[in-house]
Amino acid sequence: MAINYIKKLEEKVKKGQEKKDRLLAMGRKRVASCDVEAEMSQIRSPKMEIRETNSSLEILLITGLDNHFIFYELIRILHEHNIDVLAANSSLAGHLMHHLLHAQIEPSSSEFGGRSKVSERLKRFVYGSVSDHVEIMQQQQELWDFDNIGCTLMEDKEENDVPKLVHQFYFVKLWPEDPDSVSRIRKAERVIEDMNQEHLRISEEIKEKMSERNLYGLRNSNYYYYYEGIRSSMGSKGLILNDLHAALDELCFTKNAPRRVSNKLCFKGELDNHKLNFMMLHGSKSLAEEKKVLREINKSEQRDVASFSSLDRLRNTLMDDYALGHRRERLSLRDKVRHIEKEFESIDKVISSLQKKLAGTYQKKAEAYQSILELKKANDGEITNYYQYCSLMNNVHQLAEKKDIAALDELSCSEVSKFMLEWNNNTAFREDYEKRVLQSLERRHLSRDGRMRSHK
Structure with a gap:
């Protein structure tokens, strides 16, 4: 019994010692961690x-x-x-x-x-x-x-x-060996952008002028058809007036025919025959009655003559008024057509000037493209590396706007590691970079x- 009790006490003492050692170790770790945290807080601040x-x-x-x-x-x-x-x-x-x-x-x-x-x-x-x-x-x-x-x-x-x-x-x-070449390329690229904008502006102006010219062309066509309508109307009215002239001439001829016959000279035999015929026609009518009838006939003829003369005057008046009205319309149309022709000339001049400017923009754009190609060909490797660097920075700024911290950290570490690896292992690269950064x-x-x- 005593032996067993002593063994149990030894086990308890051993366990207590182990627990003490563990507690001491934890205390030392806690103190060390506090020191580290204090030091790190000093580092961070x-x-x-x-x-x-x-x-x-x-x-x-x-x-x-x-x-x-x-x-x-x-x-x-x-x-x-x-x-x-x-x-x-x-x-x-x-x-x-x-x-x-x-x-x-x-x-x-x-x-x-x-x-x-x-x-x-x-x-x-x-x-x-x-x-x-x-x-x-x-x-x-x-x-x-x-x-x-x-x-x-x-x-x-x-x-x-x-x-x-x-x-x-x-x-x-990454610095190019010849910074002027990069600046010239950027200048040429800006010229191309400016020429593209100028091309759009001139094209819009040409489009507006062409639509304005088409509008004037439509008006000119309308005036032309109206003018042709006036001419055809005058032709048809002229035919009607010619028919009226013929009818009036015929009436005048029948009116003047008896007068022409009565004006002829009569010989003695003819006069006797005329008297005989008069007696046969008039019989026992008195001379006063015959004179009265003749006066009435003369008055009727005078009225007819007056009416025919008034018709002639009316005809002339109508013809003059009709011709004058159509003449005024034709003159007005002619003035409008001349105005449209002048507008055509001015619009054509503006379009020609704009087309010359457009050709100039094409030429400047082609020259800028050629300059860029020549510069890139002369500095192929350097320009390519520089543009890769510009593309990288554009990607970096996009990630910064998105606040993608993990991607930015990974990209930064990767690029800096590549540079340092090349810097430490390639003497020519290091000397070249030192020369460019001067x-x-x-x-x-x-x-x-x-x-x-x-x-x-």
């Missing part, structure tokens, strides 16, 4: 100290290894405010990077509060001003030899508490190794 003297500025920046870009952004902000960076040093201490900047401020900038503005902007950038951060990222392409794409994600919270998370992705720029470094007052030049 950059710190900056600014010391100002009369005309100099010293900036101490402490960041994590992943926030090395903040150092370059500070230099860029100083250059924007025309502050010369005299020296820049960086050192590694554990998981932290210590950066020290020595800059000189111009007296004109310090007099008008420029120093305080610079300090405020630097603090806003380092300690979380999202608006300045986004602005800096948009200007990154013009200042460094890599493209920096920023993508902002927002979480819906309260109105006064809307945190923004900014992701940055870097892509190496102009960019020169514009930004940087030395060959990317550091700021000292102004002495």
Whole structure:
């Protein structure tokens, strides 16, 4: 019994020792994790100290290894405010990077509060001003030899508490050996775009002028048919008037026939015969009755003559009025036709001028195409690589608009890895890239190794 009891006590002591060891190990891990979290929190939160003297500025920046870009952004902000960076040093201490900047401020900038503005902007950038951060990222392409794409994600919270998370992705720029060739190609492409727009504009103007010309042509056809209708109407009315002339002439002939017979001279034998016939016809009528009858006949003849003369005058009046009316209509139509012919001439001149301009656009467009082909043929490999880079950046911007963080991260790592692999293993590639990037470094007052030049 005693032996069994001792064995049970030994087992309990052993289990207690194991439990103690486990608890001690967990305590050590917890302490280590707390230290790591504290250190990582320090890494994630950059710190900056600014010391100002009369005309100099010293900036101490402490960041994590992943926030090395903040150092370059500070230099860029100083250059924007025309502050010369005299020296820049960086050192590694554990998981932290210590950066020290020595800059000189111009007296004109310090007099008008420029120093305080610079300090405020630097603090806003380092300690979380999202608006300045986004602005800096948009200007990154013009200042460094890599493209920096920023993508902002927002979480819906309260109105006064809307945190923004900014992701940055870097892509190496590819510089052509002859930048002028790329600028000439872009200029030719802009010429082609302008000529396409000019071609559309001129084509629309020609279309409008042609429709206007067709409208005038339709009016001219209507006037022509109306003029022909007037001519045919005048012809038919002329035939009717000719028939009336013939009828009036016949009436006048029958009216004047007895008068012509009575005017003839009579010989003595004929006169006797006439008297004999008169006696046979009139018999026992008195001379007074005969004279009365003759007077009535004469009056009737006079009335007939007056009526015939009035008909003749009426005929002439109708003919004159009808001819005058048709003449006025014909003159009006002729004036309208002449006006349309003048409009035809002016429209044809405008269309001819537009067609010449259209031919000029075709020629300029063909020349621009030929220039692009020649430039691409002369720099085939370089231009192809540069356009592949432009296509890549278009794809990157589309992904940034969609906020596809995973795709951007994968694409950025892939492109940078390809570049670094080529850089480390291909000496010719490295020397060629260093030669091409010299102009960019020169514009930004940087030395060959990317550091700021000292102004002495």
